[in-house]
Amino acid sequence: MKQWQCTICGYIHTGEEPPEKCPVCGADKSLFIEVTPQKNAAPPKSSSKPFQGASLYHRITDLMIQHHIHPISAHVPNGVAPAAFLFVFLSVIFRFESLSTAAFYNLVFVLVCLPVVMLAGFNEWHKKYRSSKTPLFVTKIIAAFVVATAALILVVWYAIDPGITTTPSAARIVFLLLHLVLLAAAGIAGFIGGKLVFKD
Numbered sequence: 001m002k003q004w005q006c007t008i009c010g011y012i013h014t015g016e017e018p019p020e021k022c023p024v025c026g027a028d029k030s031l032f033i034e035v036t037p038q039k040n041a042a043p044p045k046s047s048s049k050p051f052q053g054a055s056l057y058h059r060i061t062d063l064m065i066q067h068h069i070h071p072i073s074a075h076v077p078n079g080v081a082p083a084a085f086l087f088v089f090l091s092v093i094f095r096f097e098s099l100s101t102a103a104f105y106n107l108v109f110v111l112v113c114l115p116v117v118m119l120a121g122f123n124e125w126h127k128k129y130r131s132s133k134t135p136l137f138v139t140k141i142i143a144a145f146v147v148a149t150a151a152l153i154l155v156v157w158y159a160i161d162p163g164i165t166t167t168p169s170a171a172r173i174v175f176l177l178l179h180l181v182l183l184a185a186a187g188i189a190g191f192i193g194g195k196l197v198f199k200d
């Protein structure tokens with residue numbers, strides 16, 4: 001049986017032909033190369049090996065990819081965002097205003113982390129996945145921008161109007177829904193990231 005490797009994400013397919021589309025990243029059939037192991041031959045080199053850049057920029061981005069800076073840094077805001085969501089809803093339910101302030105500081109922290117997460121993610125997408133624009137990567141990038149935009153709006157909004165969570169209003173509903181959108185987008189970006197890392 002032959003083996004085929006997706007040159008975008010490294011997924012290995014076993015069969016006479018490569019699949020029509022990569023089940024992990026959605027890359028086209030034409031982007032698969034045959035990597036059937038030959039007897040007494042060295043295993044095929046992984047396509048995901050970062051290339052040897054000469055410039056400082058290439059060396060830094062290669063090191064960031066090798067040391068998994070994107071998935072590691074992404075766990076920080078992805079862990080804090082659900083806490084912000086929980087705090088803001090508890091604050092509304094129990095009319096406990098300091099929880100809204102806690103949620104606000106959590107979101108400030110998310111906002112501070114995001115440039116590192118997004119820059120590392122962009123580098124990884126550009127080098128490791130060669131800027132592949134399959135629906136999977138496009139969705140992940142859109143989700144990242146939704147997280148950043150929602151976090152920015154919520155932080156600025158609360159800074160201007162810290163009383164937003166205390167009185168029932170249409171604006172408060174939008175404020176709460178925006179927390180939900182942020183959490184959902186962070187979840188989508190994280191889910192796709194996990195799919196790319198674990199390929200299942």
Ligand SMILES: [Zn+2]
Nearest residue numbers: 006009022025
């Ligand atoms: Zn793939």
